[in-house]
Amino acid sequence: MKWFLALVLTFAGIGVAEAQTADQSVGTAGLASPGANLSLMNLFLQADVVVQITMGILLLASVWVWAIIIEKSITLGRVNKEANVFEDGFWSGGSLDDLYDREGADPTNPMAAVFGAAMSEWRRTVRIAGTDIGHTAVRERVDRAMNVTTMREMDRLERYMIFLASVGSTAPFVGLFGTVWGIMHSFSAIAAMHNTDLAVVAPGIAEALFATAIGLVAAIPAVLAFNKISNDLARFASRLEGFASEFSAILSRQTEEKA
Secondary structure, three states, X not given: OHHHHHHHHHHHHHHHHHHHHHHHHHHXXXXXXXXXXXXXXXXXXXXXXXXXXXXHHHHHHHHHHHHHHHHHHHXXXXXXXXXXXXXXXHOOOOOHHHHHHHHHOOOOOHHHHHHHHHHHHHHHHHHOOOOOOOOHHHHHHHHHHHHXXXXXXXXXXXXXXXXXXXXXXXXXXXXXXXXXXXXXXXHHHHHHHOOOOHXXXXXXXXXXXXXXXXXXXXXXXXXXXXXXXXXXXXXXXXXXXXXXXXXXXXXXXHHHHHO
């Protein structure tokens, strides 16, 4: 009986020694130890430096994406509200000259800027002695002024949209690069240890796949927000173009009455 207990204790000691040796080999190879805490922070800290840089870039891109989403949502809500207020004043039947002096001369929203550009061009034309204000060239100058202003205002509203599109299309591939690099690093380290135990392989694979997960976290909101914001911008651009067409018709009618 004593010899049996001695044999069990001997094998137990050998097993513990092998486990300690495996843990030391894993640590030397730069992999997470078997049974290590696989929290998100530990996955980041234990990853290869190239994978860490990749994940850091993706995290910064994700933060910037959400900043753009919030800024665009607030801006579009504000300009639509201001456009509603301006249109109420425009269609209230008051004097266009008074509206220009009040809002068009120093516009604070895109629709007021379009109105101000048209009125400014129309006023300059009226002041020119001997000019036929009902002439086609005059209407063309007014329309051109409104079109240029509309494009300028839309360019300002569309700022940073290219970043959302770029993140949405490239972030998954950047994350995949980090995953491929991490798996290559894990496999070479595993080959050096001559140990294919799942407890040794799994932590390194998890670290690598974490990069792809972060890439998707950055890309999915960017794609959804780009589609939503692009649609809202297109609708607002159509709204400005519709207002410009209506205002051009009003000016044309007034110039024909004065001619």
